[in-house]
Amino acid sequence: MSRRFTALVVVAVLLAAPLLLGNAFLQRVAALVMLAAISASAWNLIGGYAGQVSIGHAVFFGAGAYSALLVYKLTDWPPIAGAPVGVAVSLLLACVIGLPTFRLRGHYFSMATIAVAELIRIVVSNWQFVGAAVGLMGPAVPRSLADLSFLSPLPYFYLFAAVLAVLLFLTWQMQRSRMGFYLGAIRAGERAALSLGVPVLRYKLLALLLSAGFTALAGSLYAVMVGFVDAESALGILISVQMVIIAALGGAGTLFGPLLGAAILIPLQETTNALFGGGGTGLTYIVYGAIILLIARFRPGGLLELLHWRRRRVA
Amino acid sequence: MILLQVVVGGLLLGAVYALFSSGLTLIWGMMNVVNFAHGDFVMLAMYVAFLGYTVLGLGPAWFIPLAAAVMFLFGLLVYFALIRHVSRGPMLAQILSTFGLALLLRYSAFWVFSANFVTLPDTLVGGNFAIGGLRLQASRLVAGATALLLTIGLDLLLTRTALGGRLLAVAEDRAAAQLVGIRPDRMQALAWGIGAASTGIAGGLIALFFYISPTVGESLALIAFVTVCLGGFGSVPGALLAGLAIGVIESLSAYLIGPVYQDVVVYALFVLVLWVRPQGLLGRA
Numbered sequence: 001m002s003r004r005f006t007a008l009v010v011v012a013v014l015l016a017a018p019l020l021l022g023n024a025f026l027q028r029v030a031a032l033v034m035l036a037a038i039s040a041s042a043w044n045l046i047g048g049y050a051g052q053v054s055i056g057h058a059v060f061f062g063a064g065a066y067s068a069l070l071v072y073k074l075t076d077w078p079p080i081a082g083a084p085v086g087v088a089v090s091l092l093l094a095c096v097i098g099l100p101t102f103r104l105r106g107h108y109f110s111m112a113t114i115a116v117a118e119l120i121r122i123v124v125s126n127w128q129f130v131g132a133a134v135g136l137m138g139p140a141v142p143r144s145l146a147d148l149s150f151l152s153p154l155p156y157f158y159l160f161a162a163v164l165a166v167l168l169f170l171t172w173q174m175q176r177s178r179m180g181f182y183l184g185a186i187r188a189g190e191r192a193a194l195s196l197g198v199p200v201l202r203y204k205l206l207a208l209l210l211s212a213g214f215t216a217l218a219g220s221l222y223a224v225m226v227g228f229v230d231a232e233s234a235l236g237i238l239i240s241v242q243m244v245i246i247a248a249l250g251g252a253g254t255l256f257g258p259l260l261g262a263a264i265l266i267p268l269q270e271t272t273n274a275l276f277g278g279g280g281t282g283l284t285y286i287v288y289g290a291i292i293l294l295i296a297r298f299r300p301g302g303l304l305e306l307l308h309w310r311r312r313r314v315a
Numbered sequence: 316m317i318l319l320q321v322v323v324g325g326l327l328l329g330a331v332y333a334l335f336s337s338g339l340t341l342i343w344g345m346m347n348v349v350n351f352a353h354g355d356f357v358m359l360a361m362y363v364a365f366l367g368y369t370v371l372g373l374g375p376a377w378f379i380p381l382a383a384a385v386m387f388l389f390g391l392l393v394y395f396a397l398i399r400h401v402s403r404g405p406m407l408a409q410i411l412s413t414f415g416l417a418l419l420l421r422y423s424a425f426w427v428f429s430a431n432f433v434t435l436p437d438t439l440v441g442g443n444f445a446i447g448g449l450r451l452q453a454s455r456l457v458a459g460a461t462a463l464l465l466t467i468g469l470d471l472l473l474t475r476t477a478l479g480g481r482l483l484a485v486a487e488d489r490a491a492a493q494l495v496g497i498r499p500d501r502m503q504a505l506a507w508g509i510g511a512a513s514t515g516i517a518g519g520l521i522a523l524f525f526y527i528s529p530t531v532g533e534s535l536a537l538i539a540f541v542t543v544c545l546g547g548f549g550s551v552p553g554a555l556l557a558g559l560a561i562g563v564i565e566s567l568s569a570y571l572i573g574p575v576y577q578d579v580v581v582y583a584l585f586v587l588v589l590w591v592r593p594q595g596l597l598g599r600a
Contacts, residue, residue: 107348107410110349292412
């Protein structure tokens with residue numbers, strides 16, 4: 001009872017915090033934390049729970065982002081109308097990528113996902129129809145509420161938080177269901193899981209589909225907020241890497257790990273960018289590299305594991 | 316005739332690919348770990364060569380061995396400080412550790428050397444050869460021939476010497492190797508040293524005719540993955556054949572389809588190989 005109460009208070013404070021901050025920079029950072037938490041939590045489904053380390057999730061993110069602005073460009077509908085298209089394209093891509101690569105284990109899968117993502121990035125950045133090297137723009141001036149174009153970052157924060165809540169609820173349900181245990185078995189040892197009668201391929205694909213769909217949604221939301229997309233910002237390898245790092249920092253395969261990771265890394269990244277301007281990007285990734293290396297070396301379970309470990313010791 | 320020129324150019328480039336890829340395949344064969352930072356090792360070696368030339372005033376005959384020595388030590392450092400501790404851990408940790416290293420190296424290079432491309436003067440190994448109507452750049456010819464010889468040398472080291480036997484024994488069965496008095500830890504460290512030294516020499520050779528930039532490792536890493544997959548994980552002769560094949564395929568597709576798509580063709584080939592024959596051409600299932 002008291003734990004549930006504490007959780008409610010924490011959520012309420014988190015939701016109210018941006019309102020109280022009253023600083024547009026901090027509010028923007030809060031919105032970006034939510035957005036990064038969505039894509040990292042989506043990655044977590046396949047990369048964390050199922051243990052299939054994809055380093056090519058930018059493909060799905062990019063599908064969502066490009067679909068939003070492409071639908072706007074072609075039909076003049078609000079960009080968010082492209083989100084279902086992005087999700088559909090993503091699911092299709094997930095099947096095309098997943099079916100062949102899922103026969104590969106471990107490092108092979110990671111290498112294949114990098115290669116596919118780079119392949120698609122190069123093709124897109126040379127494809128006139130989707131803007132090639134120039135990219136795509138959203139509506140310059142908001143025409144109606146449906147364009148979801150706001151000056152204040154607050155509406156974005158609440159929109160992203162709502163999507164994140166849905167995703168985390170689904171993840172929580174999944175974790176407690178048969179699928180959660182199946183994925184755990186697959187992560188622990190694919191051959192053993194298979195020999196115990198776990199339909200490995202089906203559940204890996206299911207996890208990838210869920211993951212791809214929500215990653216695409218995150219991409220669409222990103223495009224709606226920023227109003228611009230090009231190959232580097234939506235399909236670059238660093239987009240994929242960011243999802244992995246955020247999830248791994250907080251704790252891959254845990255419910256709140258990605259949110260924790262996003263809450264630490266995104267403010268860090270935005271601060272270095274604000275302090276050092278364009279040159280900060282390089283510094284950000286030096287820090288990223290160092291963090292990911294240190295987690296892997298000293299705390300492969302992520303920060304959340306540290307917390308649980310201490311709680312068990314105290315209890 | 317142009318086609319032949321393209322093919323020979325591809326073979327020369329492919330030999331260099333084979334050299335640094337055989338380092339990756341050695342590391343994989345020894346301990347089932349993929350070095351995601353392998354391309355950035357090559358990048359680092361290129362900068363070592365560059366600094367060797369600009370700061371120390373060394374010629375290619377000196378700065379290439381220098382790069383190899385520096386990278387050998389760097390490989391040992393990476394093994395003892397990082398890989399040794401994650402190699403028994405979860406797979407995510409293995410992937411993250413070398414991936415983190417890749418990011419760290421790539422963007423540290425950005426920080427130190429800036430994003431600008433630098434090149435060594437192309438008169439370092441200057442001149443062109445004309446052989447039977449083919450025109451070959453001397454720098455590429457030297458790079459290709461050296462890389463080819465060294466890759467064959469590495470294979471001979473592994474298959475014909477006692478040291479190579481010890482390395483392969485650990486690759487085959489760690490526990491059994493330990494029982495006959497081989498220290499697996501030492502052998503694995505050595506594999507990282509040799510693997511990194513191969514990037515050192517390859518980096519020095521590539522620097523003779525190619526621009527140097529912090530991000531050059533990104534595409535080189537993918538080329539190494541493709542080479543290793545195509546040749547079969549752990550197989551040096553496989554890496555040699557695959558490297559040569561990829562050099563030719565890359566050059567041909569650049570010539571026939573356009574330079575932008577040369578990487579696309581190679582990556583597509585990679586996915587195809589993973590799909591059809593995951594164990595590679597010469598690999599065992």
